[in-house]
Amino acid sequence: MRAAFLPVLWTLLAAAPAAIASDGDEPMIAIAIHGGAGVISRASMSPENERAYRADLERALDAGYGILEQGGSSLDAIVTAVKILEDSPYFNAGKGAVFSHSGINELDAAIMDGATQKAGAVAGVKHVRNPIELARMVMERTPHVLLAGEGAEEFALEQGVTLVPGSYFHTERRWKQLEEAQRQDRVADATRDTDYFGTVGAVARDRHGNLAAATSTGGMTNKRWGRIGDSPIIGAGTYADNATCAVSATGSGEYFIRAVVAHEICARVRLSGVSAAAAARDVVHGRLKEIGGDGGVIVVDRDGALALEFNTEGMFRAARDSRGRREVAIY
Numbered sequence: 001m002r003a004a005f006l007p008v009l010w011t012l013l014a015a016a017p018a019a020i021a022s023d024g025d026e027p028m029i030a031i032a033i034h035g036g037a038g039v040i041s042r043a044s045m046s047p048e049n050e051r052a053y054r055a056d057l058e059r060a061l062d063a064g065y066g067i068l069e070q071g072g073s074s075l076d077a078i079v080t081a082v083k084i085l086e087d088s089p090y091f092n093a094g095k096g097a098v099f100s101h102s103g104i105n106e107l108d109a110a111i112m113d114g115a116t117q118k119a120g121a122v123a124g125v126k127h128v129r130n131p132i133e134l135a136r137m138v139m140e141r142t143p144h145v146l147l148a149g150e151g152a153e154e155f156a157l158e159q160g161v162t163l164v165p166g167s168y169f170h171t172e173r174r175w176k177q178l179e180e181a182q183r184q185d186r187v188a189d190a191t192r193d194t195d196y197f198g199t200v201g202a203v204a205r206d207r208h209g210n211l212a213a214a215t216s217t218g219g220m221t222n223k224r225w226g227r228i229g230d231s232p233i234i235g236a237g238t239y240a241d242n243a244t245c246a247v248s249a250t251g252s253g254e255y256f257i258r259a260v261v262a263h264e265i266c267a268r269v270r271l272s273g274v275s276a277a278a279a280a281r282d283v284v285h286g287r288l289k290e291i292g293g294d295g296g297v298i299v300v301d302r303d304g305a306l307a308l309e310f311n312t313e314g315m316f317r318a319a320r321d322s323r324g325r326r327e328v329a330i331y
Helices: 002-019 047-069 074-086 131-141 149-158 172-183 253-259 261-272 276-290
Strands: 030-038 107-113 119-125 146-148 200-205 211-217 238-240 245-251 295-301 306-310 314-321 326-329
Touching (some): 030 047, 030 074, 047 074, 074 131, 074 200, 107 131, 107 238, 131 149, 131 211, 200 245, 211 245, 245 276, 261 295, 276 295, 276 306, 295 314, 306 314
Antiparallel strands (some): 030 200, 107 119, 107 211, 200 211, 295 306
8 A cells, every 4th residue: 555655645746846836826937038158248249239139039038928927838938939039030040040061051949848748859951930830849749759851841841831942041141150161161169159159949937837948049050961959959958847947058069969968957956956056057067068068058947946057158048937037138
């Protein structure tokens, strides 16, 4: 009898925090977004560009929070926020994606549901306006996690997604970055390129205590051979678990993959009992930095506490919660 009861007790205890109210009788809701990390300084940013970045971050933040405020799901909130950033020409995702070595845009995205541990991702798609929506379709409408290239776009057509021509993603700014990278025969580097940043992401907690994470990117300027970074890799650039936290990452993708950063943060919370904020700080400034990785993460824990951590000069970021926090920051 005692042995049979223990699994039930553990399940009840694990689920309990989701029902705890944060303030009075109102459950905590929270969302954080990022627009990439890298060599971002006031000296390299014109006032006009800074206003434009901030405006789109605010739009995405408030749109996502609005979903939560109306009782919507964390999944709906993060997709809403990420789509706005994908539609912006300023960030390295969707409309503003960087160019590969062959002069095309290759897009990656991932999403994860902390309540079910289901996840979906796409990699190397070239004609999908909002890759985060397609990633969610992979999660909800297939038995798979990651679809790539032509197969992902065939799936998109089967789901009724209207594909866009490659020209939709063309921006003069990104094209000039490609030309400069090719002149120097290198790919972009977060440690030295002021325009490396741009990958977007969101994490959220809804009124039901469910967490979710999403990330979308165009990858690296002048990338070759179908290179895929950490963003669509579950556990590397994207991870969510109701029992611990949800994480979206941005930065030097190869290092985030090697350190399995997003999962590492959640695992430290689960196994050692440290706060998500402490785990994020220790991984970003410790493990990731030790192996040469630059970038940052946004994290929301199971109680709705937000952490925005980075080891670069700046990270486009914003956060809002039902305790009154609302901030947009760059440097």
